[in-house]
Amino acid sequence: TRTTRPQRLLKAVQDRAIRGNPKSVISVIDHYCRNQEWAMNVGDEKGFILDSVVSELNPQTVLELGTYCGYSAVRIGRLLHSGARLLTLEFNPDYAAVAREVISWAGLENTVQLVEGASGDWIPRLREHFGIHTFDFIFLDHWKEGYLADIKLLEECRLLRKGTVLLADNVVCPGAPDYLEYVRKSPLYDSRYFKSHLEYTKAEDGLEKSVYLG
């Protein structure tokens, strides 16, 4: 049977990227998705904003919701200092299998841990299962209608602390209106929009950065 888009993206990484070199994995995926086959990675333009938020924060514990092919897990993981860890949740086993290969090709298997399953099932178990106290940084990039439920669940599970930064992809395209309204209205958050473009296109999109005030 035909290969899937994630499998073709992985093949491009294995054929063209240098093993153990996250920067080359990122540039191979961006080149492939810009020139051969679009895919819903955060991409290079919004990725640059993601990089600056992570670099400024220098987080020790990071959570990502929605791994897909592992592009943003590699983007974030490459910037983490020794001892820092990224947990990334992915419920589609085919995407998870591709993402594990991409993360391993980048040489980040000791920094990035992919956990297979639904965010709603796993968030309540992260503390007891992984010994996580609170997260320093959270990247939301899974189904857009799931953003709001998951941020509320993270609050309930007390996995946020004063200063935890949440960064949400696609708040304009495809859009996450209920999430945006919540973080912009809630006194619990100090929220700011970073205008950018939908990956590999000229369409508007952007990232919402929300700091939990506790």
Ligand SMILES: Cc1ncnc2c1ncn2[C@@H]1O[C@H](/C=C/CNC(=O)c2cc(-c3ccc(F)cc3)cc(O)c2O)[C@@H](O)[C@H]1O
């Ligand atoms: C509750 C739960 N738990 C665990 N994993 C979960 C999960 N819910 C979803 N996932 C996983 O996360 C990824 C899903 C990503 C969804 N992203 C988008 O839909 C998306 C779409 C566009 C887009 C924009 C314009 C268009 F015309 C078409 C598409 C751009 C983007 O950047 C996107 O992120 C995917 O790997 C899915 O399996």
Ligand SMILES: [Mg+2]
């Ligand atoms: Mg996205």
